[in-house]
Amino acid sequence: MNLATRSLFELQETTLLAARAFRGIFRRPRYLAETIDQMDAIGVGSLAIIILTGFFTGGVLTVQTFPTLKSYGAQSQTGYLVAISLVRELGPVLCALMVTGRVGSAISAELGSMVVSQQIDAMRALGTDPIRKLVAPRLIALLVSLPLLTVLADVLGIFGGWVTAVALYSISSSVFVSAVRDGITTDDLIGGVVKPIVFSIIIGTIACRQGLSTEGGTVGVGRSTTRAVVLASIVVIIADYFLAKALQVILGTT
Amino acid sequence: MSAGIHTSAPTISHEAAESTFHEVDDRARAIPAIEFQDVVLAFDDKVILDHLSFKVMKGETKIILGGSGGGKSTIIKIVLGLLKPDAGRVLVDGEDVTDYSEDQMMRVRKKIGMVFQEGALFDSLSVYDNVAYRLHEQDVPEEEVEPEVRRMLRFVNLEDAIDKMPIELSGGMRRRVGIARALIGDPKIVLFDEPTAGLDPPTARTICELAMKLRDLEDVSSIFVTHEMNNLYYICSEYAVVDDEGKVNFEREGERLCLINSKVMMMKQGKVIFSGTDEALRRADDAYIQRFLRGH
Secondary structure, three states: OOOOHHHHHHHHHHHHHHHHHEEEEEEEEEEEOHHHHHHHHHHHHHHHHHHHHHHHHHHHHHHHHHHHHHHHHOHHHHHHHHHHHHHHHHHHHHHHHHHHHHHHHHHHHHHHHHHHHHHHHHHHHOOOHHHHHHHHHHHHHHHHHOOOHHHHHHHHHHHHHHHHHHHHHHHHHHHHHHHHHOOHHHHHHHHHEEEEEEEHHHHHHHHHHHHHHHHHHHHHHHHHHHHHHHHHHHHHHHHHHHHHHHHHHHHOOO | OOOOEEOOOOOOOHHHHHHHHHHHHHHHHHHEEEEEEEEEEOOOOOEEEEEEEEOOOOOOEEEEEEEEOHHHHHHHHHHHHHOOEEEEEEEEEOOOOOOOOHHHHHHHOOOOOEOOOOOOOOOOOOOOHHHHHHHHHHOHHHHHHHHHHHHHHOOOOOOHHHHOHHHHHHHHHHHHHHHHHHOOOOOEEEEEOOOOOOOOHHHHHHHHHHHHHHHOOOEEEEEEOOOHHHHHHHHHHHEEEOOOOOOOEEEEEEEEEEEEEEEEEEEEEOOOEEEEEEHHHHHOOOOHHHHHHHHH
């Protein structure tokens, strides 16, 4: 297969996997305990990196934008810029990339190891559909966790920006908070939640597809894990571009 | 005792005769447990199974021999519906499963137990949960699950390991837990995919004894894929009997009994090059078979 055929084949298989996983959500048996376990691993387990990433991203936004805004005499708008940047773009994208690195790789490696040790075959032989048992709970967990993690990253980013603005640049707290309020609109909040929902589907299906298509023993597990992280990261960034434009058109903010 | 074990005793009791006549009259036994009809499978240009046809009758053990890459394990995957053939028909218990969807195959798989080469135990589950897996998936109440799990672990002589995790088990123990897991729900067809590969001889012998117990005491039909000649020797020349105290013993076929429920099929490059009894296999003058039997 050449590159174009292989890419199309991968797209087809990943889409089919997503469709079968979503169909599995509405059919019995439902794996509630497995889904809650995954929410714990994906959501609660990612809290630390999301807290750190969000806080310091907000801080560095203030550090980078304050001098530029000051040169225009607009330093009071620092909060505005930090809030818009975080809620519209950096929060969803950075959160998705961090979760891809931490969770996408883990999903791919776990499923890949199960493939090479014949555990997936054993599961099918014992009458269980691995897509319903393994893929659907991970997708649901990502769909619930990623938007929540993104909101958390946004809030902590704004907090990090506020701490930096007040502590390093002596901006009044009320000025910063007021600028944040002016900056964020309902449309930004909708976009800030829609994006992680789409990203979670991208990360989940790509990681599961790469894991389940592992070939070639333990070396293959490494290869599929790398491919899952690289592919999911690139697709998240490309999808972000199209989503940003689509949301502008849909919400009428062009 | 299985109907496949033929007795040559001069006189037989009335009960035994009645039971034999019932077995003979049981037409369901004439339907093969597994049947392949002209099955072809190829990956790209490589032909894995080349117009393969064979039957495994009820209560029979079919030992499939052959070198690596000969298509032996592929047969098992096709029976389970994990792979679909390019051509030909596959029948399980008289039911044509060739074109079955994944959902339809789930029902068929409940009749089949599968023992994987390395056990394929679920790493994150304990021995108890591994063996109970099928029952948990069917939402069987826990008070019914535990006695069943313990019964199966007793069958493979591993009840003490019930709370252990797979990582704590030796290779032989993992295979035996794999057998216990495959046997839960009492499937009438069991597939063994090189279950003794890489095991020391006494442990390999234990696995073969379990296969013999299934054949002779539980009337299970099975496919036993292997490339180890010791497996062939044990399974084709010994049988399991229960003594008056309920203890299982293994006796060699000879004057009392002649085993007719174990057949051998040898494969080479996706084709059957021999099918028959172990005695006929040893007499075969094919150079590949003789080299395989001698080991050099």
